[in-house]
Amino acid sequence: MxxxxxxxxxxxxxxxxxxxxxxxxxxxxxxxxxxxxxxxxxxxxxxxxxxxxxxxxxxxxxxxxxxxxxxxxxxxxxxxxxxxxxxxxAVSTLNKAWHPARAAAGRPDLRWHDLRHTGAVFAAQAGATLAELMARLGHSTHKAALRYQHAAADRDARIAEALSAMVEAGSPRRDGL
Incomplete structure (x- = not known):
């Protein structure tokens, strides 16, 4: 861009x-x-x-x-x-800053596009819907945006806790009151 x-x-x-x-x-x-x-x-x-x-x-x-x-x-x-x-x-100018930065971060394998991927995954983890990811990233197809919707290791546990809170907030107390 x-x-x-x-x-x-x-x-x-x-x-x-x-x-x-x-x-x-x-x-x-x-x-x-x-x-x-x-x-x-x-x-x-x-x-x-x-x-x-x-x-x-x-x-x-x-x-x-x-x-x-x-x-x-x-x-x-x-x-x-x-x-x-x-x-x-120019790409060569960008790389003069990019290569030392990724080395300093201990990630010499990091590619420039990995930053976009990381941002998209973070947006998904923050609760962005597929449609919101598509709009944010400028994707015209679901297929392109779906690659950022992979599950994070702790995301399922957070979903379960949120579901539990919703159930508890809407269910009657166990003692019948």
């Missing part, structure tokens, strides 16, 4: 565009690594156009990032090339 300053309104991100490397660009060539070319267009499906509310716990970090940005214009890219704020962030 492509995010610009104007796409953030409070703690809501408005996703309206996708960005990809132009077909035919060879990311292994020196020239492509130095000057990757990108094309901006619509998301893969209508469902990809969405508004996503961000957790309030991460808003201080986002605000710090916005404050540190030199380009304050609404069209400024939120994540851009180090040498050119008008140029999209």
């Amino acid at each position: 492509e995010l610009r300053r104007k796409d953030l309104s409070g703690n809501v991100v408005h996703v309206t565009r996708a960005v990809v490397r132009l077909p035919g660009e060879d990311p292994e060539t020196v020239a492509a690594r130095r000057r990757p070319r990108f094309v901006v267009g619509d998301p893969k499906s209508e469902a990809g156009i969405r508004a996503v509310t961000l957790p309030s716990a991460i808003m201080p970090a986002i605000q710090a990032h916005l404050d540190a940005m030199k380009d304050k214009r609404p069209d400024a890219l939120l994540f851009h090339a180090k040498s050119n704020p008008a140029q999209h962030l």
